[in-house]
Amino acid sequence: MNADSAHKSHWKIAEFIFGIPLLVSIAFQWIIPFALSEGILRQFIIPVGVFLVITGVGFIVLARREFARYVQPTDPGFPTTKVIQTGVFAISRNPLYLGSVLVTMGIALTLSTLWALIALFLSIIFCYCILIVPEEKYLVAKFGKEYTDYMASVHRWFGRKRSNIDKSSM
Numbered sequence: 755m756n757a758d759s760a761h762k763s764h765w766k767i768a769e770f771i772f773g774i775p776l777l778v779s780i781a782f783q784w785i786i787p788f789a790l791s792e793g794i795l796r797q798f799i800i801p802v803g804v805f806l807v808i809t810g811v812g813f814i815v816l817a818r819r820e821f822a823r824y825v826q827p828t829d830p831g832f833p834t835t836k837v838i839q840t841g842v843f844a845i846s847r848n849p850l851y852l853g854s855v856l857v858t859m860g861i862a863l864t865l866s867t868l869w870a871l872i873a874l875f876l877s878i879i880f881c882y883c884i885l886i887v888p889e890e891k892y893l894v895a896k897f898g899k900e901y902t903d904y905m906a907s908v909h910r911w912f913g914r915k916r917s918n919i920d921k922s923s924m
Contacts (some may be wrong), residue, residue, distance in 0.1 A: 780865070788868040790863065790868050799863050807856070810859075847908050851886065854877075
């Protein structure tokens with residue numbers, strides 16, 4: 755860990771924030787089953803879940819590739835030297851976290867467990883409070899206008915923001 759980083763603890767990473775609650779939810783499902791659906795609806799939910807897992811893994815892989823391309827750490831405990839705005843970062847300021855959300859939701863749907871969706875809801879709150887807010891403060895302090903301009907153009911989770919020019923022409 756480095757003093758010039760967004761986080762000072764080894765556990766403040768997506769793998770813990772999303773993984774531990776997911777594992778606990780699977781244990782809960784085993785002890786107290788709480789299924790999403792049975793029957794014919796289940797046949798439609800499983801492919802959606804698989805699609806979400808694949809899409810989430812895609813976001814994670816593409817984000818890690820961009821980090822590697824710019825020689826930036828993926829662990830928020832280490833300092834960054836660049837604001838990455840290319841690739842998947844052009845449509846999400848947090849593609850690793852978005853990927854984690856999609857993977858967790860996909861697993862919940864595929865396994866038909868409501869416990870995992872409850873865990874996902876808690877994980878998103880933890881992710882925002884424990885990971886995203888400190889990272890954004892760190893990046894604004896470190897990069898200033900470059901990062902605030904990026905924040906103004908790309909949504910935290912997904913999508914590009916309309917520019918003021920686009921809004922005035924409507």
